[in-house]
Amino acid sequence: MKIQMLGTGSAFAKTYYNNNALVYADDFTLMIDCGITAPTALHKLGKSLNDIHAVLITHIHADHVGGLEELAFRMKFQHNRKPLLYVPSKVITPLWENTLKGGLTQDQWPSIDDFFDVVLLEEHVPVMITPQLKVEIIETPHIPNKPSYSLYINDRFFYSADMQFHPQLLHQLVEERGCRTIFHDCQFQSPGVVHACLKELLTLPDELQKLVWLMHYADDQEQFKGKTGYMRFVEQHKIYEV
Ligand SMILES: O=c1ccn([C@@H]2O[C@H](COP(=O)(O)O)[C@@H](O)[C@H]2O)c(=O)[nH]1
Numbered sequence: 001m002k003i004q005m006l007g008t009g010s011a012f013a014k015t016y017y018n019n020n021a022l023v024y025a026d027d028f029t030l031m032i033d034c035g036i037t038a039p040t041a042l043h044k045l046g047k048s049l050n051d052i053h054a055v056l057i058t059h060i061h062a063d064h065v066g067g068l069e070e071l072a073f074r075m076k077f078q079h080n081r082k083p084l085l086y087v088p089s090k091v092i093t094p095l096w097e098n099t100l101k102g103g104l105t106q107d108q109w110p111s112i113d114d115f116f117d118v119v120l121l122e123e124h125v126p127v128m129i130t131p132q133l134k135v136e137i138i139e140t141p142h143i144p145n146k147p148s149y150s151l152y153i154n155d156r157f158f159y160s161a162d163m164q165f166h167p168q169l170l171h172q173l174v175e176e177r178g179c180r181t182i183f184h185d186c187q188f189q190s191p192g193v194v195h196a197c198l199k200e201l202l203t204l205p206d207e208l209q210k211l212v213w214l215m216h217y218a219d220d221q222e223q224f225k226g227k228t229g230y231m232r233f234v235e236q237h238k239i240y241e242v
């Protein structure tokens with residue numbers, strides 16, 4: 001499978017788009033998260049929201065879900081179809097009740113099902129989105145009591161959503177589950193609090209760092225080139241085979 005970041009920016013970055021991704025497999029395009037800047041980032045790539053076959057949501061911060069209203073309205077009124085929406089079961093109620101309902105609902109369309117074909121995801125139950133795209137959600141710590149999920153794709157690629165540093169999970173994925181590539185959010189400033197920060201990620205052993213690519217970074221990323229150990233930066237819009 002291939003992955004192309006629509007953006008690699010942190011929540012409030014201004015020079016990078018939101019940290020959302022396009023995953024390509026079997027002529028299918030899955031968008032991981034759809035933040036405020038996703039429609040603009042797609043436009044920049046010469047793509048339309050109609051090119052997206054499905055969207056998977058990791059958690060309800062606006063840099064991950066803020067573009068869903070435009071997606072839903074454009075699909076309904078311009079393309080006459082309901083997009084496929086993969087959502088962790090613990091996220092579906094807050095996504096609708098706390099995020100989308102206010103903007104989307106109208107008398108004749110009272111429910112999220114009026115806008116999306118929703119597929120609920122459960123931990124430990126991988127889904128085959130296409131024959132060559134297997135996705136498993138892993139609940140990872142981000143904001144206390146607010147569910148947030150990272151992804152383990154095709155038993156070899158870990159994509160952190162927004163998560164606090166969790167070295168045990170990274171070790172387990174690599175040493176016990178065959179993980180070969182890790183795309184990880186990275187906050188440059190310490191302490192990370194709700195994200196892994198660079199100082200924490202630099203404590204990973206060299207062999208693990210070599211598998212790690214950093215994303216969800218702030219506007220001052222240039223200043224950190226050469227200061228990330230063996231870890232490399234993901235570049236937005238570049239296509240990676242993983
Ligand atoms: O406890 C918190 C919660 C949030 N923040 C800030 O908000 C953003 C939230 O967006 P993310 O997509 O999770 O990045 C986070 O980056 C922090 O800047 C916080 O500092 N503390």
Ligand SMILES: [Zn+2]
Nearest residue numbers: 011061063162
């Ligand atoms: Zn974020």
Ligand SMILES: [Zn+2]
Nearest residue numbers: 059061142162
């Ligand atoms: Zn977040």
